[in-house]
Amino acid sequence: MSEVAEERTRPVVEPALFRQLLGCFPTGVAVITTRTPDGRPAGLTCNSFSSVSLEPPLVLFSLRNASRLRDTFLGAESFAINILAERQDALSGRFASSKIEDKFEGVGWQPGLLGMPLIDDCLASFECSVFARHEAGDHTVFIGEVRHMAAGGGDHALVFYKGAYMMLAESLRKLVVQGQLGDADVDEAYRTLYGTLLRLACERADDAELAAVEDAVDAIEAHPGDASRQDRIESASRFFRAIAAAGHNQALMLMAQTMTGVLRERMTHVLPVRARPDLFPLRRNVARGLRRRDADAAVAALDELIAQLRKG
Structure with a gap:
């Protein structure tokens, strides 16, 4: 079968329905942080965080290629995963907003051992060095090797399901x-x-x-x-x-x-x-x-x- 014929017979995946059905899988919510070239903290909300490997300890997240922070993360050698607790839904909204210029204003955080911003009171945090980057469709997948990690004090995770907390x-x-x-x-x-x-x-x-x-x-x-x-x-x-x-x-x-x-x-x-x-x-x-x-x-x-x- 020719490539043209194969393209014509390929099932159509309607984007809105695809997004809706993906929402049937509940996920946790994390804020991914790093540093800009001049040392300022940067971060964004993400629910695509996942474990990859135990040996070596690898995790991943994916970032839209249209994201304003894509170049920042592409240029960084390290990043941190901050797993949000249930009560931190406002933080999730803050780091997801395109209208807030300084996401870290008024947010408690400390530099980790790699210098990455670790947000206060999260359930857990992982500081990672970049292990690999892969372009995949309209996203870039970042794989990190965990160098340091810590548990927080919360009991319940912030969970995202069908487009809502x-x-x-x-x-x-x-x-x-x-x-x-x-x-x-x-x-x-x-x-x-x-x-x-x-x-x-x-x-x-x-x-x-x-x-x-x-x-x-x-x-x-x-x-x-x-x-x-x-x-x-x-x-x-x-x-x-x-x-x-x-x-x-x-x-x-x-x-x-x-x-x-x-x-x-x-x-x-x-x-x-x-x-x-x-x-x-x-x-x-x-x-x-x-x-x-x-x-x-x-x-x-x-x-x-x-x-x-x-x-x-």
Whole structure:
């Protein structure tokens, strides 16, 4: 087969879906630090840190080729990995921000034995000399040989999952299971969040995204009467995920992912899960409002759907 023919038959990997599915793998969060040529500390947030080898002790991280710090790391002979604790989410955001010029301003840190910046109160730190660098697609992979390491005082790691920190999702999950999250608060959150997403979707969604909402409604209506609880939970989650995707707002989509987790917990531990054919027209009206780009109608149907769900 020719190279041209092979290229044509190669499966298409849609970038947005690829990124979304990669997010299904929970990772820790680290701040990678080094020194600029004039000795100033530099660093960035990273969740691509991984171990490579025990003998010799090797670790790696990958850096976008478009990163402003790529040349700094390419010119450095050493770097440090700072593993963030759960309470250090603000540090993660700080070192990930492109709007903060001096990332280290107000941040406690000490130079390590190799002179690399070690951030205070991290779970663990590794000072590494550069072992190898490899270009890989739109990233550069840096492999470091660990020269010094130390444990910090924290107990829980900051975890990144599906584009969001797990702290909020886990806290909400516990509140739901313990019955401490009020129904009125949850309903108001759903109305506000998904009402906004519906209005955005009416402006921004393409035909495929509108069809995805309609397909989700079809799937719910197609359930047999003896469908399992898990199947019903998945179908309900799919409906709300489709609305979130159609809104084309990454920040709201992350919030929606958290709320989907709340929905799953409520349907698993709190709400009765059974066939509700009386709700079919309401979901269908949400989809119809979207298809007509009638935001008021779609939001009104969603409000009624949430109200009827509460009545059980």
